[in-house]
Amino acid sequence: MDRLTRLFNPRSIAVIGGGAWGAEVIRQCQKIGFAGDIWVVHPTKDDVAGHVPYRAIADLPAPPDAVFIGVNRHATVAAVQSLAAIGAGGAICFASGFSEAAHEVADGHDLQQALLVAAGNMPVIGPNCYGFLNYLDGVTLWPDQHGGLRVDSGVALIAQSSNVAINLTMQTRGLPLAYVATVGNQAQTGLSEIGKTLLSNPKVTALGLYLEGIDDLTGFVELAAAARRLGKPIVALKTGKSEQAQRAAISHTASLAGSDAGADALFDRLGIGRVSSLSAFLETLKLLHVVGPLGEATVASMSCSGGEASLMADMAQGRSISFPPLSASQQSDLRNTLGPIVALANPLDYHTFIWGNEDAMAATFSAMMSPDMALGVVILDFPRPDRCTAPAWGLVLNAVERAQAQTGRPIAVLSSLVENLPEDVAIDLVARGILPLCGMAEAVEAIAVAARVGKPKGEGLFVPPVVRPAKPLSEAEAKQVLQGYGLPVPRSAYISDINDLADAGRTVGFPVVLKGAGVAHKTEAGAVVVGIADQAALLRAAKTMPTETFLVEQMITDVIVELLVGVVLDPAHGYVLTLAAGGTWAEILEDSTSLILPVDAGGIKQALGELRIAPVLNGYRGASAVDIQAIIDAVLAVQSYVMAQTPIEIEINPLMCGPKGAVAADALITTGERHD
Known part of the structure; x- marks a missing residue:
């Protein structure tokens, strides 16, 4: 006990x-x-x-x-x-x-x-x-x-x-x-x-x-592990923003990762289903109580209205829900029951020809439930009990119960509006082992979440120690540190005297990039010039910058796409890794995905595939593809540094990605001081 x-x-x-x-x-x-x-x-x-x-x-x-x-x-x-x-x-x-x-x-x-x-x-x-x-x-x-x-x-x-x-x-x-x-x-x-x-x-x-907010990350991880051992799913509705999301003035990563993305990444990692509203919260829990987690979100939708069938299809758009097409044997069985007029499809509008015929409805519902259907959904809105009668609605419920027993597949009764499924009916359905779903939008979300819950993405979680901000590293310092963990960086020279620029340019090798050292958001401040071809141009560029110290770097060519790779310590959720479209597009495109450390090569590759710029990474319309393995190696190098040194924040923006490698063109690190 x-x-x-x-x-x-x-x-x-x-x-x-x-x-x-x-x-x-x-x-x-x-x-x-x-x-x-x-x-x-x-x-x-x-x-x-x-x-x-x-x-x-x-x-x-x-x-x-x-x-x-x-x-x-x-x-x-x-x-x-x-x-x-x-x-x-x-x-x-x-x-x-x-x-x-x-x-x-x-x-x-x-x-x-x-x-x-x-x-x-x-x-x-x-x-x-x-x-x-x-x-x-x-x-x-x-x-x-x-x-x-x-x-x-x-x-x-x-x-x-x-x-x-x-x-x-x-x-x-x-x-x-x-x-x-x-x-x-x-x-x-x-x-x-x-x-x-x-x-x-x-x-x-x-x-x-x-x-x-999460009370204790270690305890929360233990809770998720206990739930998995018991085979009992967890659903979360999380609100609130942490101060982490407000630090956009320091980096793009903080604004992209924030608390909300961290929560998403943590819940995905632990196999916890996240919902967006109280209504979806209740409907998801009800689905899990009656049916349990769904192996996948394959649905057979049935209604006696084309409007309801269309709404169901539209509501599922953009989610992981699919409506598998009907097999030849299903179509044959349905045609025998519904006749020649009904168009056979999934979602199915079975019309009202069989309304009131319990046997025909049971046969129809059974025919729709092939073994690859994770859930059947019969859309049924009850009339108002204070003004109307509903003698035939009970026949539909009986037909659902018979079809569920015959096929061994769960079938839900869904009211398109919450108020159109009376509580006494919902309670009776649960007692009969039938899932009552209230509200089409909530139900669709519940189905999608129930197909993800209990499926953690990855094993283990790096619970960081208590860390306080120590100091920011300069770009040159950050790159030197990261290079030691295997991250490719450009050849470079740090210059504190403008008279040494010429020698630096020759050492690095033209063309070069000139950056004003110690300047945040260099592009906006006019503190970066690319493609400098000779010593004279290098000196002219330096005189326009708002600084007296400079970083001269090798110009990275043959770049297909720029990425952002960042890690932020979110005390509530752990280290949040963000992969995003990089460079000046980082916040404009808002194309990002977040993971919780540690990650492996497979998880990184999958996350890259979820970005909207994924087609460019893979070679859009015959163009060259980037070296995906080089990107993966770069991310793993960043992770190695983070887990060894536990910084507050690190950002590579941009990571210059081409067909033969990936190089960190800029780096930001705020180191952390442990307080174990």
Whole structure:
């Protein structure tokens, strides 16, 4: 048993405080049918929600398994200390005013530290959180209304926003919720540890995370690994931007990588499905609960409307979803059932000729479900129950159930609008083992995510140490360092006296490139001139630059394309590698892809193929292709430096790529100082 099991599955509950919040916790426990003991602690009141309080924590008849602390922040610290002393199983700290409010209250950090000392080894969730709902066992350490019901199995949700968590419990989509937990400011116990505890329950089928940030990268990686071992998928909805994304003044890489790209890369690496909205979050979790992860996103779409068939095809455009064409045997079976008028295709508009004929609909749905279909989708919108009747709609559901049983392939019932699938129907479908999907856009996203989830890209993850910025290296210094790790760089000479330019030009060999040393964004500052053919032109160019120190470099010729190769230390997600169209086009084209270190040759090659400029790399319309292996080797050289020296940031822009190699024409490094 891990240290949180007692807290999340208690046999006894204590409520500290007699205010409205604590009283509501008691009412909600009674409402859901909590079967254990409920004790209240209050120094003066004689009744709290029908319970006679104990005067002090020390007076409780036994150490409680779970405690809701609903008193002010200073009294919370004292209560935690008393609970830890008697061996309580854990506590929810409802009060705010700790580190999350450090800008508003001067003692916020100090009070949080006092809370941690008071807790010792006793688990504490929060502060500044609502607590949790356990719908499996009927436990509600929750000071407000919620919309859930007891279930036999379901998904677990963890949210970094208590209000979002409340809203999620109010869903009417038929998604069974096993747990809903909030984490507050995660002073002691983070979402990763909570996630591992909830996933360990065999009645939990999947985990949903509403994230504003990752509590601890090492713990998060362990959570993902635990989920894979258990075969239980994780879906994340992440919001928020880190300061990392605001450092565009330093480099292009920071603006391209940012927190959002880092999150995408991390989730892909760990096999966590990322969604874009709360609606898609719920629909994806529902799909995973009923069906499980999809091997691939191959779909058989069926509806009695050409409009719905077209919408389905359009919604899937740009995603990984495909609609495999019908085989000859499928077409033959469908023709026998649907007659000569219906155009046979996938998505299928089966018209209304068979509406109300359960046998014909079951035969049609079965014929569409070939073995290469990961999921069937029958589009069905129910009429309003307050104004209309729906006697024939149940026949469609029966036909879906029969076809699913006959083919052994999952078939979903999809309402094109969320409100067009009544909750009682959705709940009944889940009970029958049929997936109800609500909303076409949300459903399409859910299908695409369910086909990716649980498939990590690569093995292992480099969790960086604590690193603080040390110093920026000059371009010449950066290139020298990187050359030592195998990165090709141009021949060059650093000049601090303009009179030495002529000798430098001869040493490097014309034509050359002249750069003003120590100037950021050289092109914009007029501090770079390319293709200088002789000494006189070199001197003229130097006199126009806003600097007195220079870098004279070999002119790289036979260049097909320029790339950006950058790595940024994102404390929340690890080292984020960005590959992008480079040079002056880095931000204009916004053509980039990001990966989490470490990467291998195969991952780099795949990432290059995802860029919009990939056709140019591969030789567009008969043109020469670049040396892809040289690019891969250059990226691996950069990675070797990063993992050995743990800098804050490194950028190669541009990496000059031609048919016979790849050379770093410019380099930026901000070194890091370890604080292990």
